[in-house]
Amino acid sequence: MKGLLRSALNGDVTAVARLLTRVEAPGDGAREVHEAAFPHTGKAQLVGITGPAGAGKSTLISKLAASLASDEQRVAIIACDPSSPNSGGALLGDRIRMHELVANQQIFVRSIATRDSTGGLPLAAFRAADIFDACGFGTVIIETVGTGQNQVDIMQAAHTVVAVSAPGLGDDIQAMKSGLLEIADIHAVTKSDFSGASRTLLEIQNAVHMRHRTTEAPPAWTPPVIAINGLSGDGVTDLQQAMHSHYGHLTESGEMQIRCQRMFRERIYREATRLLTQTFETTPDKQMADKLQQVMQRKMTPAQAARAILS
Amino acid sequence: MKGLLRSALNGDVTAVARLLTRVEAPGDGAREVHEAAFPHTGKAQLVGITGPAGAGKSTLISKLAASLASDEQRVAIIACDPSSPNSGGALLGDRIRMHELVANQQIFVRSIATRDSTGGLPLAAFRAADIFDACGFGTVIIETVGTGQNQVDIMQAAHTVVAVSAPGLGDDIQAMKSGLLEIADIHAVTKSDFSGASRTLLEIQNAVHMRHRTTEAPPAWTPPVIAINGLSGDGVTDLQQAMHSHYGHLTESGEMQIRCQRMFRERIYREATRLLTQTFETTPDKQMADKLQQVMQRKMTPAQAARAILS
Numbered sequence: 001m002k003g004l005l006r007s008a009l010n011g012d013v014t015a016v017a018r019l020l021t022r023v024e025a026p027g028d029g030a031r032e033v034h035e036a037a038f039p040h041t042g043k044a045q046l047v048g049i050t051g052p053a054g055a056g057k058s059t060l061i062s063k064l065a066a067s068l069a070s071d072e073q074r075v076a077i078i079a080c081d082p083s084s085p086n087s088g089g090a091l092l093g094d095r096i097r098m099h100e101l102v103a104n105q106q107i108f109v110r111s112i113a114t115r116d117s118t119g120g121l122p123l124a125a126f127r128a129a130d131i132f133d134a135c136g137f138g139t140v141i142i143e144t145v146g147t148g149q150n151q152v153d154i155m156q157a158a159h160t161v162v163a164v165s166a167p168g169l170g171d172d173i174q175a176m177k178s179g180l181l182e183i184a185d186i187h188a189v190t191k192s193d194f195s196g197a198s199r200t201l202l203e204i205q206n207a208v209h210m211r212h213r214t215t216e217a218p219p220a221w222t223p224p225v226i227a228i229n230g231l232s233g234d235g236v237t238d239l240q241q242a243m244h245s246h247y248g249h250l251t252e253s254g255e256m257q258i259r260c261q262r263m264f265r266e267r268i269y270r271e272a273t274r275l276l277t278q279t280f281e282t283t284p285d286k287q288m289a290d291k292l293q294q295v296m297q298r299k300m301t302p303a304q305a306a307r308a309i310l311s
Numbered sequence: 312m313k314g315l316l317r318s319a320l321n322g323d324v325t326a327v328a329r330l331l332t333r334v335e336a337p338g339d340g341a342r343e344v345h346e347a348a349f350p351h352t353g354k355a356q357l358v359g360i361t362g363p364a365g366a367g368k369s370t371l372i373s374k375l376a377a378s379l380a381s382d383e384q385r386v387a388i389i390a391c392d393p394s395s396p397n398s399g400g401a402l403l404g405d406r407i408r409m410h411e412l413v414a415n416q417q418i419f420v421r422s423i424a425t426r427d428s429t430g431g432l433p434l435a436a437f438r439a440a441d442i443f444d445a446c447g448f449g450t451v452i453i454e455t456v457g458t459g460q461n462q463v464d465i466m467q468a469a470h471t472v473v474a475v476s477a478p479g480l481g482d483d484i485q486a487m488k489s490g491l492l493e494i495a496d497i498h499a500v501t502k503s504d505f506s507g508a509s510r511t512l513l514e515i516q517n518a519v520h521m522r523h524r525t526t527e528a529p530p531a532w533t534p535p536v537i538a539i540n541g542l543s544g545d546g547v548t549d550l551q552q553a554m555h556s557h558y559g560h561l562t563e564s565g566e567m568q569i570r571c572q573r574m575f576r577e578r579i580y581r582e583a584t585r586l587l588t589q590t591f592e593t594t595p596d597k598q599m600a601d602k603l604q605q606v607m608q609r610k611m612t613p614a615q616a617a618r619a620i621l622s
Contacts (some may be wrong), residue, residue: 002581033616040610227616257607264606264613265599269591271617278586280580288576295575296568298350302437303342306582310621 034127036255048158050144056190059230066240067236069106073078074138075271077109078128080144119184121153153185156266160246162186164301167196182292184223186242192227217286221249285308316347319446320398327446334438345438351445356558359469361455366477367501369539378547380417384449388420389439391455404474432464466494467577473497478507495534497553503538532560
């Protein structure tokens with residue numbers, strides 16, 4: 001494993017791919033790989049890109065990644081696919097579109113299945129981001145469909161959250177409605193060539209200013225609202241520049257420290273929850289049956305049984 | 312505490328009320344009270360009554376409780392109120408209506424607040440049910456609004472699930488749509504005097520038969536569909552009889568053993584989750600900050616920190 005890690009840390013793409021496969025596998029092997037790689041993390045900018053289905057996230061990310069890669073940095077894309085049968089088709093399409101990028105040696109795309117679309121970002125996505133970070137990728141993009149728990153989770157995974165909106169999705173104030181306004185560091189309005197794009201842009205700008213006017217102290221960072229044409233690539237360098245500015249703001253203001261603490265605190269809690277589930281799943285059937293029997297016979301309470309299994 | 316428990320077990324209503332208050336309080340006191348009472352449980356029939364808001368659950372439960380109490384058994388009602396501001400009004404109304412029952416010494420009503428309407432049945436409801444069971448209440452009714460997690464949870468708390476539907480709630484096949492068909496042991500269609508009631512009744516009957524026709528083996532229990540007029544009380548004794556029959560079916564078929572195992576298994580898991588949250592909440596700030604600092608410095612992974620805090 002040490003040889004593999006060394007190769008990956010030195011930039012060997014095949015070694016990175018093998019590390020990712022190992023870190024996603026169930027069992028103790030994954031933990032060891034992650035523990036070995038973790039001390040090398042902390043250099044990448046983790047960028048969460050979220051928004052409703054159909055907003056053009058994948059097209060945007062393709063262009064953004066190509067632009068970042070042309071600056072001689074390596075870019076990782078983690079695409080979180082809900083394995084829901086409803087949206088499977090569209091996401092598969094996205095994935096295929098993004099896999100065109102694989103031809104570019106500077107860009108690495110990894111799809112991570114989420115068990116269901118409401119369950120939020122899987123821990124595997126956090127670990128994959130760490131592997132990319134450790135292996136010298138300058139920007140790690142984490143793409144999620146911006147609904148429910150995912151929206152909260154993306155804040156736990158990313159330094160910078162880019163909320164993607166688009167005109168013509170039936171509701172021009174999606175960003176506000178879906179709570180993206182609360183979490184966005186940058187707003188991107190895609191399909192800038194569509195009719196209605198300038199209205200969407202204006203509405204989000206107004207919402208951002210309204211929101212900031214209601215806070216007492218002048219905000220240290222006002223989320224820029226950037227119009228983007230995913231097909232022509234217009235606006236993509238503006239987005240790249242905004243991401244760069246936000247990273248600078250975070251480190252200079254001390255906000256980076258606060259964000260990272262919040263991110264890790266939440267992540268420790270999630271790891272603990274996972275440990276709990278694992279403990280239950282790996283408790284020998286006999287021991288579990290024995291405790292259950294004692295509860296059935298009223299010899300111990302469910303709380304006492306839980307305590308006994310956990311210890 | 313022993314004197315109080317003895318009084319409660321002997322049927323002193325004031326002592327029961329005081330036990331309930333203690334078992335709902337945070338801290339170790341609640342655990343001790345529950346541990347002392349738990350060995351005395353296992354005699355009551357736990358009946359979950361669930362259905363959409365506005366289906367007339369409270370009116371039905373009032374009549375049902377009065378009918379059960381006239382058979383010289385003591386009846387407990389646990390009403391789980393989501394403390395959501397949206398539904399607070401209606402539920403408060405329900406509670407007041409049900410508190411009229413308090414005049415009847417055979418009937419005991421307890422409201423338990425749920426933190427939010429999606430979080431499901433609180434553990435306090437399970438513990439309150441145990442206290443009532445231990446103190447000789449023959450039937451413990453647990454009322455929940457039948458949405459989302461509550462629906463799953465009611466199966467963990469009750470031997471017998473009664474799904475309540477009503478005509479005129481905008482959708483005559485609520486029972487099917489909301490998944491109540493999956494979990495109901497008995498269907499009650501309230502407001503039998505309303506126009507549309509017979510159609511609702513027929514639709515649920517058809518759905519029940521369809522569902523049972525698709526299973527290979529002939530079912531041991533076919534959920535009866537009972538029309539009820541909550542105001543006049545017509546049909547309430549039929550419901551009471553159906554509950555009685557279902558209890559008989561459970562004990563005679565051996566299904567009771569299977570259900571109780573499933574109920575306790577889930578409950579042990581939930582108690583474990585609560586222990587986990589508690590561990591995090593009670594971890595001294597200094598220890599938590601220390602672990603967080605080590606993760607920030609990449610000296611341990613979030614998973615290692617979680618393990619350290621839990622042990």
